[in-house]
Amino acid sequence: MFRELLVNPALPRALAVGAFGGVGLVLTVVYSRRGPLIFVPYAALLAALTLLLSQFGQLPYAPRFAAAYAAFAMATVPVYVAVGVLGKRQRERRLSAEPPPGRLSLWGHVWRIGFGIAVGGILSAGVAFVAA
Numbered sequence: 001m002f003r004e005l006l007v008n009p010a011l012p013r014a015l016a017v018g019a020f021g022g023v024g025l026v027l028t029v030v031y032s033r034r035g036p037l038i039f040v041p042y043a044a045l046l047a048a049l050t051l052l053l054s055q056f057g058q059l060p061y062a063p064r065f066a067a068a069y070a071a072f073a074m075a076t077v078p079v080y081v082a083v084g085v086l087g088k089r090q091r092e093r094r095l096s097a098e099p100p101p102g103r104l105s106l107w108g109h110v111w112r113i114g115f116g117i118a119v120g121g122i123l124s125a126g127v128a129f130v131a132a
Helices: 002-006 010-031 035-054 063-092 104-128
Strands: none
Touching: 002 035, 010 035, 010 063, 035 063, 063 104
16 A cells, blocks of 8 residues: 555645645735635645546545645645744733743644544545545
8 A cells, every 4th residue: 555655646746736735824824814814725725636636537546535635734734833833923922911821732732633634634535536
């Protein structure tokens, strides 16, 4: 299965789309204060992945799913880091008399990453199915 994933012709292209999607997501986080605006680059990423993977109709479902999931993960990891860095920077700038809240606990990271994995799996399953 792992060898099949490495010779997947859609994987490098999907990773490139994921990298560009990650740049778009990070720029949205940096320059926007509207939370729901983050859905626009995610929708564009999923649409681009669907169009890309539809060009590889001969691939079975599993390699299409793996390529879509890898691209989603490649786009989401930089956003998670950017949100953490920007949040820390904003907490440091806060000019209030109250002490700043503590760091995010390990459990906080675990459930957020687990939720991201679950959402990524569901969305990638849908992209791989539609791209067939």
